[in-house]
Amino acid sequence: QEEALAYELAAKFYLARGMEEFAQLYMLKAHYSYICWGAKAKVKDLEQKYPQFFTKRSAIPPKTTTTTSSTDSKTSAEFDLTSVIKASQTLSGEIMLETLLGKMMKLVIENAGAQTGYLILEKNGQWVIEASGTIASDEVQILHSVPIETVSGSSDTPMVANAIVNYVVRTQESVVLNDATHEGNFTRAPYILRQQPKSVLCAPLINQGKLIGILYLENNLTTGAFTPDRLEVLNVLSSQAAISIENAKLYAEVRESEAKLMQFLEALPVGVSVHDATGRVSYANPTSDRLMGKGVISEATPEQLSQVYQVYIEGTEQLYPTEQLPTLRALKGESVTVEDIEVHQEGKIVPLEVRSIPVCDDQGNIIYAINAFQDITERKQAQKVLADYNRTLEQQVQERTLELKKEIVERKRAEEAANVANHAKSTFLANMSHELRSPLNAILGFSQLMSRTPTLTPEDKENLRIIARSGEHLLTLINQVLDLSKIEAGRITLNATSFDLYQLLDDLEDMFQLKADNKQLQLLFELAPNVPRYMQTDEVKLR
Template sequence: MAVDFVSLKVTYFIRIAAINDPLQRSNAARTVLVDSTEQLLSVPEPLPAILIALLSGLLSVGLLYAFYIRPLHADLGKLHKGVLSLSQGELYPEIDIKRSDALGRLAHAFNAMAKRLQGTHTDLEAQVAKLTKALAASNESLQESESRFSKLSDLLLLQVKETKKALRESEQQLHFITDNMPAFIAYVGLDDLRYRFVNSKFVKAHKMPREQIIGRHIKEIIGEENYQYARQYIDIVRSGRGTSYENIFHNAHGKRWIEVNYVPTFDKWGEVEGIAVLSFDITERRQAEEALRESQEQFALFMDRLPHGVFIKEEDSRVIYVNRYLKEFFDADQWIDKDAHAVFPNHPVRAEAAMADDRSILTQGQTKVEEALPDKDGNEHVFVTTKFRIARANKPPLLGGIGLDITDRVKAERELAAALETAQRLREEAEAANRAKSIFLANMSHELRTPLNAIIGFGQIIARSPDLPPEQREHLRIINRSGEHLLALINQVLELSKIEAGRLTLSKTVFDLHQLLIELEGMFRLRADDKQIRLVFERSPDVPVAIRTDKVKLRQVLINLLNNALKFTNEGRVILRVGVSQEATAVDQEAHDYRLMTIHFEVSDTGPGIAPEELHYLFEAFAQTESGRKAQEGTGLGLPISRKFVQLLGSDGITVESPAHRSFGDSGGPGAVFAFAIQAEVVRSVPGAKEAVTGSLLSEMDVRPVSLAPNQPRYRILIVDDEPTNRQLLREILRPFGFALQEAENGRQAVELWQEFQPHLIWMDIRMPELDGYQATKQIKAQLEMQELGQGKAKREAHKTVIIALTASSFEEEKADILAAGCDDFLRKPFREAQLFEMMSRHVGVQFVYETVDATAMTGDIYRHSLTPDMLTALPTELLTQLAETIELSDLVRANTIINTVQDTEPELAALLSRLVNNFEYDTILTAISQSQSLRR
């Protein structure tokens, strides 16, 4: 330990100098002297003890000199310098103090001490040199030893590294093998039952890091309950034997069945030192075993409840299973482990046949045999047994059989065969009767419609004469009305016959529902006006325009209901209301381009109503109510036919209520309400709607053309009909227009004339001798196709022949046959002239000049029947306000007066407003006025 004497002196000096009182300073100096002496004495070897004492005394004297004995200051400084030199390592300091006092003696002692230190230092250097030489020799020897040791150490280190590497690779291989095994693997020390090794599958199962498992007791990992259960098997392992068990464990995968295998490991003395644990998750196997057990139980239960016999045999035909049915029916318990010869000891032929069947089934597959077998009471039963091969993996196949007692069935089949023979005979008779009925209906339709066609057709021709006296013109109208009435009756009878014969079908087309309602309103308007009855058609705004359903049947139903309402109503009103359901069934519009909607129709009147007791037979054929009998009109077929039509259109039927709901303050009787709803497909548009509307109006209003339009070619028309009257009728209708006409009385002549005449249009009758209209059309169309093969498009168009069938049949399915034969369209007899001309315009392109109606203007009016706000902007605001106030007061007279003020300036708008007012469509007018006034702001 080195002592810094300078620092020590300065420290003591500062401590003493800080004291002002002399007495206290003296005491402090003495205290410092003692302390410094003790510190110097504490300096360890190699300084001699005397040096320590001298230094202490010198330091004390120096301090005393510095503060109390001024004269001794210089000598004490020399002593201090010597001490300082000695403390800094100078071994030869010499103090030049010539004094006889204690300070001189101290200096003399210091000098003597320095000399001794010099000698000691010289001896020490010699010893150090000697030791250095010895150390150098020893170091050389040590370096040689270190070199040998280093080589040996490197060799040992290399061996250790290689051993560690081999151990590491071995551990990696062990982990790789165990981690990829489908088992939970662990190693447990037998002495402490703590884990020494676990594989990754074990780690994952317990959701714990490997480091947290190693070293822990198995009870901490598998739980107390499983540990207590495993102890009995651990004791077995202690005896040196392996063992296994199955138990439920709760791990990361939940509740699982685990198979645990314990394998003992031994030390070099043959003592058990550990347990290798190999475990497998057998949950699926246990579940499968449980499912198999339940399946076997269910199979046995199912088989025992079957009302049939079930058996299973081994390959050698020994019976190994029979169900309860066979046990109870044949005492089949005795069959177990027996073959057919043992089962039927008294029937060797039957037994041998059964054995042969078994052998055949095992090689060829399933078979079915029918045999008579006696039951346990000796009663014979007929069984049909299906035998089949049951394949098994790695085992011989089994043979199964299901036997069904068909004794009752055989008896019933015999009875049924006799019944079927009778039924076949009756069916053939019924079919013959039905065919006869159909033939009769077809003949009746033809025979009735043909003369009516002549009556109505020639009546229309005669009515053209401008010089006809009024009295004769009235007679013609009577003839035509009677003919139309007779035709309606015939149609009803034939429709009912078709319903009874099951020949009624649905023919869907796309049409304009709004236009159909307009046509019906026009049809019944005059009749309502004649009876001074208000006819109202109410259509909600959301009723679709274009729909797809059977237009003909819907139109007929509405005509029947409106006709009945007008027939029985003598005052008040008749209303047709049309609306839709809020619910609509959406359909894939990309695939079908439509959606289904329920459309409601309601016809109400203020007639005499229907008595409650008459409602139940209202829809029976030929039945009439009291009102109907009093009216002495109709056949009682309209409502039954209408109900059937409505059902075909997708409705449950027609509902009837009476007395009807009263509205608008109408007078009259209690009335009746007929309502129905149909399912219709709402489409986006009606193809050719405007042209169809024009043609339909011309047809319905019976508007006659007076001539061909200018610049028309001379069309060639061939008339084909076996009835001279029918040919004459068509000739009389067409001749005034300058058409080139030819006639044929059968199909054969028609084909021949077509080749020579090359007509633009053929009116083709269907029922004709020699060659009917079907075959004639097919031949002509076939020849047209042959001609078109080598011709260009323009030439083909120039020689195109349109064939329109004329038929007196009322059967709808005949339309499909006609079109399939090649006809472009068909027209039923009797027909109106307007229908004839409309088809010629549509299919051939003939343009007519009409007598009284401009078809273009009429069509435009139809498409302007809806009132819009823009239409009202032309009227003064004050007039619209007055009209709105008047309508709100339901003052029809004043409303019409206001409307008449704009008759001269806005005739079309005035007519539309008048019609809406008279039909009580107040909301439509008020809404349009309100929106129009909003547009003005």
């Protein structure tokens, strides 16, 4: 009862949207279901309300180009509705493409009155033959995308009439040739001339206005093989075939995508697990199995996850709290990352980084939690090494800081001692200068007085000059000693003047001659000829 009502509602739905092919298909299914139910009044009601769906149709939509012959053929008033609906249901229940193609070719050839049949689909922009069958064999050949131009066997003739197929592709109109070699627009086509087929049917399979495929049928025994009744049957089957092929293709694409996704997940070096809304594990990739030490245990409840998989808080023997597990937090809407999880395997502890995110349906309800986790043993070891190094470095810095503090204290003490010594030195030099200047000034004074004596011999005068020069030189030395403090402070300056170098050397000779005479030594001064007489420098400091 529910099935009949569902078919009727589906038919009304498609009819309201102008999709009469689908509406007819589901209305026929509803009609058959009401017959099986015994609802005769409902059957009659459908036939009265929708007579267009229960009368013979002479063509396959959307348009049909038909060439008739004078061959007399007898057709039945009504086709076997029950058989057609069963055949349609057979197609609608199949989602595996190859199986669908096999069943479809059998049903089409049996119900359309064809000897041979081909199913042509589009692949990568090219129309190719995917399946073929004959009335003489129960087996359908799945040809796996043979181009329609491919020749058949040892002959040089294609398997189908390309001109007719291309016409149907271009116009999306059906072509029915009751006598292909004598009537119609394709009598001069190379295929028709060579193969001499009698009856040809080429029909588009259309779903929601899109060309899905093409049925190509031939009967080489009789003309007018494709009668209106058989065309009506083929019309119903074609509508369902277009839907089923599209669904099977989509299913194949989904399976291919799933297979690729599984390959990616299987190859990932990161563990991936999926938990349903109750927290139970529904999928885990091989890396996950290896990291967790075991595979999917679907019967484990959320409260048992930590115990079953031996999940502990890092560095402890405490099981990870259930409410803090990343999976359960994700199922509450959080996107979470943790690094404080350890899995205890036999003789081995594996630290993990776990990232968990919720997955929602179209209504925003959380239906899954996905975990991605990886072994971070090396990271933890590196962090430990870094922490140890930081502690060592910090200790070394502290020790070095103490050493620097000690050095600063010692340097300060040394500076203070040096300042004391410098002060003492300055005091000493000042005192020494005073003590030396007093007798030296007396000597210089007396030498000046003695030089004024008129009775002095030339030798005495020379000796007095030597005494005066030596005294003045000694006084200069005393001044230079006092300049040491200026030198240490970096404040000493040079007073460069031009002076007589030869005179300086003569004075030095006079000074050292007395010492040489006292020690009975012979003093010789030799002046190189290239020594200049005058120089530009500080004469006082040079002396």
